[in-house]
Amino acid sequence: MGSKNILIKINQLYKIFGDGDKSALDLVKNGMGKDELLEKSNCVLGLNNINLNINRGKIQVVMGLSGSGKSTLIRHLNRLIEPTSGEILFNDENILNLNPKELIQFRQNNMSMVFQKFALFPHKTVLQNVGYGLAIQNISKDEWSEKAQKWIKRVGLDGYETYYPGQLSGGMQQRVGLARALATDAEILLMDEAFSALDPLIRSEMQNILLDLQSELHKTIIFITHDLDEALKIGDRIAILRDGSMVQDSNPQEIIMNPADEYVSDFIKDINRARVIQAKSIMTPTNSKSSGATVKEEMVLEDILQIMSDAPSKPVTIENSKGKITGKIEMVNLIEGMKRPKSLGTNITG
């Protein structure tokens, strides 16, 4: 992948919370772990040598359990948290070198954020909330309210402009949060567990709204979550953090097919593999047509199973989005693909 596609480049980023973080940094660089560091120097290791390239126009998911540093990482991107060491390049410019004025400019123009607990302004109406990012740029009220209006409509909150956040349900509040972030037309959208506080149905609905918007806007989205299903649904790439270190960064299929270690394996253990693994991950490459039906590379195993159950002995042909044949799948491949890889162990004993 060419570097032209990379919008944000995080290089050797370290964050240590607590006094004496500089001396603690040396300890961490020499390989000291989180628990030992806390014991020895009373510092908390937030991020440990993070290297990550974030592609323009894609959704980069950052996943991990609570305390793994994912919220810390996303707050480095707009410098709500300052790193202990390292660099963050945005279009090849290190944002850590921005002075306070430039930083404010950068936040106003290039990044906006959606928060887990919504963080709406309770004393402002929906319209004022959505227009906030524009209003503080000294844009005239007519102009910002027109733009805000457009985004309120886009997230389906037409008619709620004069309501206060306290009068809306959680799902509606987060739509306001989303509209507020989109209204500034920033290229980058930071979403910190944006849908975690919502109940499952609303969460799924919000994910669809996001994907729908993304297909049209092509923002660069950094999406934090602890929910693997969510990560698989919306992520173009998934980075997994553990105790402040990056464990794996790859595309979703890769994570499921080749988990980097036990921690990642634990994450993916409980997912329904048939529903997330795509044909291209298990197919046998070939360019000749097979005897069965023809399906797309992105079709998930569950759907292929549905097709194959009518004619189990006939392998299906796989084609890419341009209609070119790329491989085939037999029943035995399907079974192989759905079973847990050896590294994941088995729950059935005896």
Add this chain to the structure above:
Amino acid sequence: MDWFYNFPDMSRSNLRDFKKSVDFAFTDFSRTYGEAIETFFEPLLMFLVWFEKFFINTPWPLIILGILSLAWVGSRSLTVVLGTFISFMLIGYFGMWEDTMSTLAIILVATFLCISIGIPLGIAMARSNKVQAFVVPILDIMQTIPSFVYLIPVVMLLGIGKVPGLIAVCIYAIPPIVRLTNLGIRLVDKDVLEASDSFGANYWQKLFGVQIPLALPTIFAGVNQTIMMALAMVVIASMIGVKGLGLPVLQAISNQYLALGLMNGLAIVILAIIFDRVTQKFGLRMQKYRNEGKD
């Protein structure tokens, strides 16, 4: 073993010299700078006098009308407005109109002074822990020191009159507004501030757009307390020459006039209740957005 039973204090003559030197030093200070300080407060005195005259000279129906409309704007409650009307009619009927107007004038000026000094100070405290650590003990002293004690230097400096009275009232009444402004701003949700930061708000935009509006109900509780405490100081302030409802109370104490004391005391109570109800209702209305349920 003498030291065990008798406290090893400084000798009487030393103590007398010590007190004398402090007294003389302050007398010297007030002789040298008294006039300058008085000149400094001159505009305040003129404003206070003008304000009091305005209240006393304006025909009573206009004053009542003005007060009633303020009560309505503040509370939006007919009960409060009606109660205010009856109270002021009674006060006037019992011959306390002029004193009440004097008291009203000094209370309003004192409150205005306290707000204009107290709110910026509270904001500074909320911004910096160092400022807070410095100001809190001073506020503690201001609230606990017996008011008679600080009347002495104030009177030595400025003599008897309205301005020293006003200063005494302010010293007593300013702590709540400072404390509650500080508290209100510190209590603003961190998430909301983070959101404001993430959109690139600068310090002043955060302060006036987010922190102060969200702290307003708390700040207003401080204003309410400040008014109440200013009213409580009315009697003591009358000892150093502040006219108003406090003066008859003072006379009543020294001459054992029960009726006079009760009437004027109750008039102070009535003023306090009206101020309290109106400002509280106003404070509640300011945080209406918090209480509104879903439709």
